[in-house]
Amino acid sequence: MNVLAMFKKELRSYFASPIAYVVLIMFALLSGYFFYSLLTFFSLNSLQASFNPAFAQGLNASEWIVRPLLRNIAVTMLLLMPAATMRLFSEEKKSGTIELLFSYPIRDWELLLGKFLAALALYAVMLGISLLDVGMLHFFARLEWGAILSGYLGLLLLGMAFLGVGVLASSLTENQIVAAVSAFGVLLLLWVIGWSTEAAGPTLGPILSHLSIINHYDNFAKGTIESKDVIFYLNFTILCLFLTLRALESKRWRG
Amino acid sequence: MIEAEKLTKYFQKVAAIEDVSFTVEKGEIVGFLGPNGAGKTTTMRILTGFLPPSSGTARVAGYDILTDSLQVRRRIGYLPENVPLYTDMKVAGYLDFVAEVKGMERRERRRKIGEIMEKCRIVEVQRMLIGALSRGYRQRVGIAQALLNDPEVLILDEPTVGLDPKQIIEIRQLIKELSGQSTIILSTHILPEASMICQRVIIINDGHIIAVDTPENLTARLQSSAKLLVTVDGPADQIGAALIQIPGVLSAEAKDRARDAVVSFVVESERSRDLRREVSRMIVERGWGLLEFRPADMTLEEIFIRLVTKEEQEVRE
Numbered sequence: 001m002n003v004l005a006m007f008k009k010e011l012r013s014y015f016a017s018p019i020a021y022v023v024l025i026m027f028a029l030l031s032g033y034f035f036y037s038l039l040t041f042f043s044l045n046s047l048q049a050s051f052n053p054a055f056a057q058g059l060n061a062s063e064w065i066v067r068p069l070l071r072n073i074a075v076t077m078l079l080l081m082p083a084a085t086m087r088l089f090s091e092e093k094k095s096g097t098i099e100l101l102f103s104y105p106i107r108d109w110e111l112l113l114g115k116f117l118a119a120l121a122l123y124a125v126m127l128g129i130s131l132l133d134v135g136m137l138h139f140f141a142r143l144e145w146g147a148i149l150s151g152y153l154g155l156l157l158l159g160m161a162f163l164g165v166g167v168l169a170s171s172l173t174e175n176q177i178v179a180a181v182s183a184f185g186v187l188l189l190l191w192v193i194g195w196s197t198e199a200a201g202p203t204l205g206p207i208l209s210h211l212s213i214i215n216h217y218d219n220f221a222k223g224t225i226e227s228k229d230v231i232f233y234l235n236f237t238i239l240c241l242f243l244t245l246r247a248l249e250s251k252r253w254r255g
Numbered sequence: 256m257i258e259a260e261k262l263t264k265y266f267q268k269v270a271a272i273e274d275v276s277f278t279v280e281k282g283e284i285v286g287f288l289g290p291n292g293a294g295k296t297t298t299m300r301i302l303t304g305f306l307p308p309s310s311g312t313a314r315v316a317g318y319d320i321l322t323d324s325l326q327v328r329r330r331i332g333y334l335p336e337n338v339p340l341y342t343d344m345k346v347a348g349y350l351d352f353v354a355e356v357k358g359m360e361r362r363e364r365r366r367k368i369g370e371i372m373e374k375c376r377i378v379e380v381q382r383m384l385i386g387a388l389s390r391g392y393r394q395r396v397g398i399a400q401a402l403l404n405d406p407e408v409l410i411l412d413e414p415t416v417g418l419d420p421k422q423i424i425e426i427r428q429l430i431k432e433l434s435g436q437s438t439i440i441l442s443t444h445i446l447p448e449a450s451m452i453c454q455r456v457i458i459i460n461d462g463h464i465i466a467v468d469t470p471e472n473l474t475a476r477l478q479s480s481a482k483l484l485v486t487v488d489g490p491a492d493q494i495g496a497a498l499i500q501i502p503g504v505l506s507a508e509a510k511d512r513a514r515d516a517v518v519s520f521v522v523e524s525e526r527s528r529d530l531r532r533e534v535s536r537m538i539v540e541r542g543w544g545l546l547e548f549r550p551a552d553m554t555l556e557e558i559f560i561r562l563v564t565k566e567e568q569e570v571r572e
């Protein structure tokens with residue numbers, strides 16, 4: 001019940017400030033643009049394929065449009081997720097409202113969960129917007145919905161991990177800019193860490209590849225849901241939330 | 256209702272409060288009085304569970320603040336020093352959120368919020384953004400959120416600071432009205448305020464409690480001599496000389512001269528001696544007019560300054 005109260009309050013705050021609108025509008029613009037350019041590229045190729053039946057074999061809308069679209073959305077999230085989470089705790093600390101919040105009979109994990117879920121809801125709205133584009137495609141092309149839904153599940157899990165990092169960063173500072181920039185930096189690092197796996201050698205390579213936050217997404221994109229990937233994202237998120245709880249506690253201990 | 260036991264809080268290596276012990280009985284209004292940086296806010300933050308003490312503990316409403324923080328927080332209402340409220344929320348929406356977090360059912364919330372908005376006189380601003388409210392109304396909303404769960408203990412950190420005189424009077428009145436239902440502890444550095452609303456005063460300076468008593472007792476305890484205020488219609492120098500000659504009078508000081516012939520004297524005598532009869536008889540016998548005659552109490556302000564300076568002298572010695 002307390003979680004629900006916190007969730008509603010936080011969601012209301014999102015839409016009382018420009019942050020939610022900016023994030024949503026930027027997302028709609030970017031994902032709309034990605035979709036449009038992928039679609040034109042695809043139809044150009046389809047046109048050529050009509051003269052070359054062999055080429056047409058490998059041409060399907062799921063693979064040529066939806067999969068790269070979801071991948072691009074994941075990249076956008078690197079930027080938008082830190083913006084969505086930066087104020088969650090920083091602002092409470094800066095304005096002092098956290099002092100009152102801590103005097104209410106609400107457990108630390110309840111207020112953390114409420115805030116996290118509010119950010120997740122905002123993210124879900126973004127995914128919903130992109131699903132409108134994909135749904136439109138359904139009327140013009142044959143789509144492999146299994147792979148698409150698995151891709152969306154991957155995006156959702158990936159987003160949760162991103163939010164976890166953002167929430168943690170927000171609980172460590174009272175400056176929103178610092179929270180956003182450090183969350184972005186950490187996420188980018190966790191992303192690019194997978195690029196150097198070959199150079200890193202036989203021992204370090206697999207570790208880096210396992211830590212890489214985006215490598216675990218690839219299977220989802222191909223349409224296979226593997227439990228090790230699901231578990232990776234869930235563990236990663238839970239670890240972040242756990243560290244956030246510790247940060248909140250120590251904030252209390254230090255004053 | 257509140258039992259603080261040797262509360263000590265260090266920030267880095269500096270003690271903000273040290274060995275602070277006091278009790279507050281059910282239904283009391285107790286004032287926490289001290290200059291800036293005395294440790295009032297620190298003590299209150301410890302009581303609400305926001306800050307943990309470095310050592311010592313306290314029981315609030317029967318529960319230990321360290322081991323049963325949640326139970327304590329169910330039973331308190333807190334108004335922090337700078338009234339930190341969510342500026343992007345509307346008054347009614349904010350109160351609804353607080354009531355929900357405090358565990359009230361939807362139907363009960365409606366009724367209670369209406370009742371409290373009426374009590375705190377914020378009904379007319381309920382649709383406004385908190386960020387757009389004036390200081391006085393913010394303060395009222397702050398008090399309203401503290402009252403939502405019918406708290407057994409109300410902790411108010413400088414509830415009247417920054418308000419205009421009319422609002423100060425209204426807020427004080429409101430606090431007095433609340434004393435029926437809750438035990439109240441409030442901090443202030445305005446002395447008349449403490450003596451006006453509080454049944455007991457805890458004077459704290461530099462992290463140490465230096466006196467706990469009723470405002471009247473504090474006054475009495477600190478007067479090492481008894482003082483009388485005498486206003487007489489007659490020649491000032493003659494009156495002064497005559498007063499001094501009464502056995503037992505230590506000093507007679509002319510205070511102010513309203514008109515030529517009317518003078519006020521503060522007559523100081525040894526504490527054990529009551530010289531009221533002698534003084535009044537002398538004045539009447541000389542044929543002067545006795546216009547005013549009353550004991551001149553030390554104001555709480557004077558006591559406060561004395562206590563604080565006395566303590567500092569002791570430390571120096």
Ligand SMILES: Nc1ncnc2c1ncn2[C@@H]1O[C@H](COP(=O)(O)OP(=O)(O)OP(=O)(O)O)[C@@H](O)[C@H]1O
Pocket residue numbers: 255266267270271289290291292293294295296297298336444
């Ligand atoms: N978070 C903190 N970090 C370091 N020192 C602190 C902190 N909070 C308070 N102090 C110190 O503790 C002492 C007591 O401060 P406190 O705020 O309790 O005083 P106060 O009696 O409330 O004063 P005021 O009347 O100005 O509100 C001060 O010397 C202050 O500098």
Ligand SMILES: [Mg+2]
Pocket residue numbers: 295296297336412
């Ligand atoms: Mg203070």
